[in-house]
Amino acid sequence: MGVWILSPRPGSVTRNRALAQSFTIVRKVLFAPIRTVSIASTTSLTTAKSCAIITSLVTDPGRRLARFRYGPALMIPTHVQDLATAAIVSVKATVGVELDYTQDTLPILQHYATTELKESSDETLALMAPAVGAYFGEVVRRRLGEARWHAPQGENALWRLEAIPFFFAFNPVGTTLEVIAQDDRPGWGAHLHIRKADEERVKSALEAYGEVREEDYYSFSVRFETIEQVTEHLARAIDPEKPVVYESEDYQTFVEAQADA
Numbered sequence: 001m002g003v004w005i006l007s008p009r010p011g012s013v014t015r016n017r018a019l020a021q022s023f024t025i026v027r028k029v030l031f032a033p034i035r036t037v038s039i040a041s042t043t044s045l046t047t048a049k050s051c052a053i054i055t056s057l058v059t060d061p062g063r064r065l066a067r068f069r070y071g072p073a074l075m076i077p078t079h080v081q082d083l084a085t086a087a088i089v090s091v092k093a094t095v096g097v098e099l100d101y102t103q104d105t106l107p108i109l110q111h112y113a114t115t116e117l118k119e120s121s122d123e124t125l126a127l128m129a130p131a132v133g134a135y136f137g138e139v140v141r142r143r144l145g146e147a148r149w150h151a152p153q154g155e156n157a158l159w160r161l162e163a164i165p166f167f168f169a170f171n172p173v174g175t176t177l178e179v180i181a182q183d184d185r186p187g188w189g190a191h192l193h194i195r196k197a198d199e200e201r202v203k204s205a206l207e208a209y210g211e212v213r214e215e216d217y218y219s220f221s222v223r224f225e226t227i228e229q230v231t232e233h234l235a236r237a238i239d240p241e242k243p244v245v246y247e248s249e250d251y252q253t254f255v256e257a258q259a260d261a
């Protein structure tokens with residue numbers, strides 16, 4: 001049984017903006033499976049964006065019986081905390097609002113990312129994108145509860161937020177780069193990693209979520225709400241009599257298999 005990635009749909013329709021002017025997604029559901037996405041000729045959207053679930057060749061990550069609650073493992077690494085704090089300070093100085101790690105602050109973070117950072121220098125972006133990603137990841141982590149950071153210092157492309165009681169991960173820095181650019185950033189792990197076995201459950205959750213407007217696709221709020229939908233469904237599937245734990249090694253096995261594929 002494989003692990004599935006919720007990632008941008010490859011192909012000329014997604015990448016070629018000129019061609020995209022003559023296409024749109026009839027029913028555009030965030031992270032819709034590629035084999036069910038239908039496309040029709042129209043000019044209603046300037047850029048056709050869809051997402052697909054792509055199968056990987058990795059075996060199902062090992063699952064271990066949970067014997068204790070993760071305490072210290074859930075603590076935020078010092079350097080991630082420092083970066084999140086830097087984002088709070090910068091947003092306060094430029095926008096005038098102090099962020100407090102709640103969902104309600106994500107539109108403010110969006111404004112900061114798409115105005116202050118979008119036109120910033122490469123040097124500034126290299127410094128602040130990880131900071132904004134750290135803040136967004138902390139908002140998500142606090143919502144999930146049982147999740148940990150994998151955040152090697154100086155290797156932001158390898159960062160990921162990992163759920164513990166079910167298999168779910170993504171890179172908040174990658175999400176931030178996509179929000180800033182309003183475009184995909186391949187290789188940054190911005191999209192959601194789940195098990196193939198959970199595909200139908202996730203698909204149902206996202207269909208219930210409904211259509212996503214083109215202008216909302218690259219937004220922190222929509223990504224957060226999508227993560228809520230997905231993880232709530234994954235959590236409901238947990239057997240309370242046989243809880244399991246996904247270790248960082250399980251996620252690393254998946255990443256290495258993806259690199260070899």
